[in-house]
Amino acid sequence: MTTDSRATPFDDPTAEEAAQAVGVEVRPVAGHIGAEIGGVDLAAGLDDARVAVIRAALLRWKVVFFRGQRLDHAGHVAFARRFGEPVVLRGRGSASPADFPEIETTADRLELGGRFGMEHEEWLRRRRHTLLRGWHCDHGARVDPPAATILRAETVPPYGGDTTWSNLAAAYAGLSAPVREFVAGLRAEHRLGVGYQPRPGDDAYVRHLLDHQVASVHPLVRVHPETGERVLYVNGYYVEQITDLSRAESRAILDMLLEEATRPEYTVRFRWEPGSVAFWDNRATIHLAPSDNAHLGFPRTMHRVMLTGDIPVGADGRPSAPVTGTEPGRW
Numbered sequence: 603m604t605t606d607s608r609a610t611p612f613d614d615p616t617a618e619e620a621a622q623a624v625g626v627e628v629r630p631v632a633g634h635i636g637a638e639i640g641g642v643d644l645a646a647g648l649d650d651a652r653v654a655v656i657r658a659a660l661l662r663w664k665v666v667f668f669r670g671q672r673l674d675h676a677g678h679v680a681f682a683r684r685f686g687e688p689v690v691l692r693g694r695g696s697a698s699p700a701d702f703p704e705i706e707t708t709a710d711r712l713e714l715g716g717r718f719g720m721e722h723e724e725w726l727r728r729r730r731h732t733l734l735r736g737w738h739c740d741h742g743a744r745v746d747p748p749a750a751t752i753l754r755a756e757t758v759p760p761y762g763g764d765t766t767w768s769n770l771a772a773a774y775a776g777l778s779a780p781v782r783e784f785v786a787g788l789r790a791e792h793r794l795g796v797g798y799q800p801r802p803g804d805d806a807y808v809r810h811l812l813d814h815q816v817a818s819v820h821p822l823v824r825v826h827p828e829t830g831e832r833v834l835y836v837n838g839y840y841v842e843q844i845t846d847l848s849r850a851e852s853r854a855i856l857d858m859l860l861e862e863a864t865r866p867e868y869t870v871r872f873r874w875e876p877g878s879v880a881f882w883d884n885r886a887t888i889h890l891a892p893s894d895n896a897h898l899g900f901p902r903t904m905h906r907v908m909l910t911g912d913i914p915v916g917a918d919g920r921p922s923a924p925v926t927g928t929e930p931g932r933w
């Protein structure tokens with residue numbers, strides 16, 4: 603029986619040998635996306651060879667998972683720095699550690715919703731009222747969205763609370779040739795707060811959105827700056843309208859593209875444990891935060907570091923453009 607070379611964790615045999623040489627195991631967990639990486643202790647620091655293996659696995663599998671790690675905040679930031687420049691946010695959730703401005707901590711029920719005069723759950727429901735709206739890349743309305751996100755689990759519920767990612771390069775490749783060609787020339791406006799369902803009467807979150815508008819025009823098909831792959835650059839959370847199309851045309855085409863982008867075969871779902879780390883390519887994936895755990899009442903505490911990213915460039919060679927509230931490199 604012959605083994606197809608694609609059955610190995612990497613398409614490139616040199617990358618495979620490099621991983622073996624340093625004892626790093628890359629185990630894909632789904633057909634198009636996601637690999638668990640074993641044989642590395644992230645807290646011990648990484649040499650260049652291990653960094654190269656992890657980077658290759660990330661580019662190939664779009665999200666990589668590590669289990670049983672014992673990273674603290676300093677170790678988390680140090681790990682992130684091996685792969686890029688951590689983002690320092692001006693505003694962070696109240697549970698974030700004061701001494702580590704690169705880390706944003708999300709602790710359920712302590713989050714943003716409370717600031718806007720409603721329970722966090724209601725706020726989430728108003729933001730993610732349809733199945734596809736929850737799918738997003740991090741800070742996708744910026745003109746230069748983060749290149750990657752590294753999320754570390756501290757406390758997780760005993761069940762529920764999984765995160766799901768989808769591979770947008772696979773989604774693009776899966777479109778028919780005429781549709782690939784059609785969408786490659788299009789651009790879309792991405793805007794924070796699109797589709798938020800306001801509360802009746804005065805809604806503090808609507809006022810907040812109006813005071814803090816963030817919007818950019820991104821290509822609908824982005825060329826990945828490292829792999830050269832074409833990426834179907836859509837998400838349910840930020841994309842407002844395909845430029846130059848009518849509202850009706852845009853809605854129908856976006857719905858179709860989003861449905862393609864979130865086909866189960868392009869996704870992977872991760873069951874968190876304390877000490878789990880997920881590291882994803884925010885340029886080639888969208889993800890869905892869990893919505894099946896809030897009602898259970900179990901605590902869930904996660905720490906996030908993002909890496910700064912480039913301005914996307916379309917298949918037509920044109921870069922994204924800011925519309926409002928976003929400047930390259932300014933957070």
Ligand SMILES: [Fe+2]
Pocket residue numbers: 738739740889891
């Ligand atoms: Fe996210």
